[in-house]
């Protein structure tokens with residue numbers, strides 16, 4: 001059975017190395033504020049995502065499911081887990097940056113929203129702070145939001 005839960009600092013270190021290996025963006029991660037959660041099959045980390053709550057919404061980032069575990073509902077389960085974390089914080093909006101997985105997020109009820117709106121709504125998210133400092137990357141981004 002697969003369990004999704006908060007990743008310890010030690011587990012975060014494993015995820016961080018995996019992100020570099022994949023490779024996926026890692027420069028914008030703040031270990032103190034990018035709260036990583038992972039899906040475990042026994043001891044093995046088979047999927048993960050970061051959760052960054054801000055005052056008016058939260059951000060889901062670095063979503064990844066290991067290839068052997070895809071197409072079985074795990075990506076959706078991790079997103080739903082992040083939606084629950086958002087509600088637990090008393091927040092109503094979950095944002096995501098994604099240029100690659102439009103169909104996946106739209107299928108889960110996310111709608112495209114202007115990048116400027118995302119930046120204005122969750123300015124203290126480490127990922128947003130990083131993008132504001134790297135406008136060339138920000139210009140190529142697409143954002144989505146879901147009311148949770």
Ligand SMILES: CC(C)(COP(=O)(O)OP(=O)(O)OC[C@H]1O[C@@H](n2cnc3c(N)ncnc32)[C@H](O)[C@@H]1OP(=O)(O)O)[C@@H](O)C(=O)NCCC(=O)NCCS
Pocket residue numbers: 061062063064065066069070071072073074075076077097098099100101102103104107
């Ligand atoms: C995107 C990703 C997380 C999906 O994980 P997954 O475990 O395969 O997703 P699920 O099995 O929960 O899929 C949920 C639904 O979305 C669909 N879906 C999955 N990937 C999709 C895609 N790229 N485009 C459109 N639909 C997709 C599935 O078919 C499924 O629909 P169904 O219930 O009708 O079959 C995974 O493919 C991945 O890690 N990709 C590389 C990293 C990435 O792109 N991350 C997202 C950007 S931050």
